[in-house]
Amino acid sequence: MRRAGPRGNQPAPPGSRHRRQTAHNVVVAGRRTNLGLLVLLSWALASGFLAFAIGEGWDRWVVVAHGAVGLGILVLAPWKSVIVRRGLRRHRPGSSWSVAFSILVAVALATGIGHATGLLRSIGPVTAMQVHVAAALGSVPFALWHLAARPVRPRRTDLGRRSLLRAGALSAGSLAAFGGLAGAIRGAGLPGRSARFTGSYSADPRDIPVTQWLTDSIPTVDVGSWRLRLVARGQEVEQLSLADLEPLTEPVRATLDCTGGWFADQLWEGVRLDRLLARAGIGDGRSVRAVSITGYDRRFPVADAGRLWLATRAGDEPLAPGHGAPARIVAPGRRGFWWVKWVTAIEVDDTPWWWQPPFPLR
Ligand SMILES: Nc1nc2c(c(=O)[nH]1)N[C@H]1C(S)=C(S)[C@@H](COP(=O)(O)O)O[C@H]1N2
Ligand SMILES: [Mo]
Numbered sequence: 001m002r003r004a005g006p007r008g009n010q011p012a013p014p015g016s017r018h019r020r021q022t023a024h025n026v027v028v029a030g031r032r033t034n035l036g037l038l039v040l041l042s043w044a045l046a047s048g049f050l051a052f053a054i055g056e057g058w059d060r061w062v063v064v065a066h067g068a069v070g071l072g073i074l075v076l077a078p079w080k081s082v083i084v085r086r087g088l089r090r091h092r093p094g095s096s097w098s099v100a101f102s103i104l105v106a107v108a109l110a111t112g113i114g115h116a117t118g119l120l121r122s123i124g125p126v127t128a129m130q131v132h133v134a135a136a137l138g139s140v141p142f143a144l145w146h147l148a149a150r151p152v153r154p155r156r157t158d159l160g161r162r163s164l165l166r167a168g169a170l171s172a173g174s175l176a177a178f179g180g181l182a183g184a185i186r187g188a189g190l191p192g193r194s195a196r197f198t199g200s201y202s203a204d205p206r207d208i209p210v211t212q213w214l215t216d217s218i219p220t221v222d223v224g225s226w227r228l229r230l231v232a233r234g235q236e237v238e239q240l241s242l243a244d245l246e247p248l249t250e251p252v253r254a255t256l257d258c259t260g261g262w263f264a265d266q267l268w269e270g271v272r273l274d275r276l277l278a279r280a281g282i283g284d285g286r287s288v289r290a291v292s293i294t295g296y297d298r299r300f301p302v303a304d305a306g307r308l309w310l311a312t313r314a315g316d317e318p319l320a321p322g323h324g325a326p327a328r329i330v331a332p333g334r335r336g337f338w339w340v341k342w343v344t345a346i347e348v349d350d351t352p353w354w355w356q357p358p359f360p361l362r
Contacts, residue, residue, distance in 0.1 A: 030086070032163070033079040034152045036170055040076070041105070041143060043069045048136060051198065052259045052335060053358055060197045064178065070112050071181065072174030073105065094149050101142035108135040115261060116181065116199060118191025129199075129261035198335075200257050205266035205315055210322035211258050213337050213360045219293045221342055223326045228310070231347040232282035242326045245271055245312055248279075252309050258336035268330045270311030277305055277348060285348035287355075290329045290340040296362055298329070298338050301353040307332060310343060 047066035051059060084102070088095060111132035114120025120128045157163060185192040195201055203209070210218065227239040248271040257263040277283040288308075289299040300308060309330040312319060319325040324341030331338040337360055 029079070030083040031152060032166065033076055033083060034150075035154065035158060036076055036167070037073065037080060038147070038152055040069050040072045040174075041139075044073065045136065045140070048133075049358070063198060067112075067116060067181070068171075068174045068178040070109060071177035072170060074109060075170065075173040075177055094145070097142060097145055097149075101139060101146055104135045104139035104142060108132055108139065111135065113181070116192050116195070117185055118193075118195065118201070121191075121201070121261070127261050129259070133259075196255075196257065196263050198257055198263070200261050200263040203262040203264045205264040208256065208262070208264045208323070211260060211336065213296070214362055216292075216294050216296045216360075216362045218322055219342055221293060221321070221325060226326050226344075228327060228343065229345040230276070230280045230282060231345055232280075233285070233349045234347075237282055238280050242312060245310070245327065248275065249312060252311075252330060252332070254309075254330050254332040256330075256336055256339060260336075266315050268309065268311040269313040270309030270327075270330050272306060273300075273308040273310060273346070274305035276310060276346065277302075282348045286350045287348070287353040289345075289347045289349075289351075290343050291345040291347065292340050293342040293344045294362075296340060296360055297356075298340050298360065299351065299353045299356045300331070300338075302348065310346070 044066065047062050047069055050062045051066050084098075087098070111120065111123075111128040115128040115132060122128060123131055184190070191201070212218070223242060227241055228245065229236055230238040230240070249269045250272065252268050252270060252272075253265070254268055255263050255265040273288060274283065277288065283302070283305070285302050287299045288302050288305055289297055290310075291297045310327050311324075311330040312327050314320075314323065319328060324339075324343070327343045329338065329340040329343060
């Protein structure tokens, strides 16, 4: 392997004050660009995470911020390309890792823009959104490696007035890029125009895809012998059959919005969870956990039980086997992964709702 000397392969010619000064300026500008990229990449990750974690009205701004931050990375790309070219010339060990890192970031950007504009919705069997998330998550180890191998050392002056002005200019540039893209989507009538604020596209409610979060399987459930177990602090209190539940159901209109990039609005019929808990006398506790036959589960604050339903029907039909028969959670305002299918138990206890991985692990 070729090893670069401490100053790289291209030492500045001695005595050339001008050359040295220029090189110094490039290095300083490079450090700032790298710092800016580091901030943008971590914000992109954090806002992407948030945009998935919650689906209520206010996170509209998280999604806008996510878009602006992502485009900010593009805004810095011309500056970064100068650094990259200089870096590649120096043949430092690990440059193939850097290349892989940039490819993953580029793929995340391209699929993000493709999804937002609607110009690229799927790549073979996977959605652009899935590729977007996979590339972004896949880039994290590379980002950590990059940070260790090519550390960006913050300085006191990074919080100074000039840096703040630069940060302001970058924010303005990112927002302008976002506004420009949004304008282009509208102006050119791109499919992205019809997307929901979460970025999801409308799907036919009678034909929504059977969607598993990661690797969960579709169980075979005998509806006749199925029972819902109501559990309070580890003690089973009651078992209900489908026939027991049906008279308790009420209609509820709700939008299932999958983080995979589609949504469907329809009329469900289900039992409101707070009523179900009150009926069984197990309403006091901190959280209520919906457990699937498959082991998939989600925990909700008990205070939200009035906005959660255990649904047995959708669009005037009993739930289809792939869609959670005989009973699934309907959680208006929450993204699809909260809508636990094939529910077998509803448990109340004093565990805080947030005492669970932010996203299911199966
Ligand atoms: N048991 C279980 N429930 C689940 C999932 C899963 O993998 N396992 N996937 C969730 C996700 S990510 C979504 S978007 C919805 C999809 O519901 P559908 O298959 O009826 O379209 O179910 C949710 N409920
Ligand atoms: Mo989903």
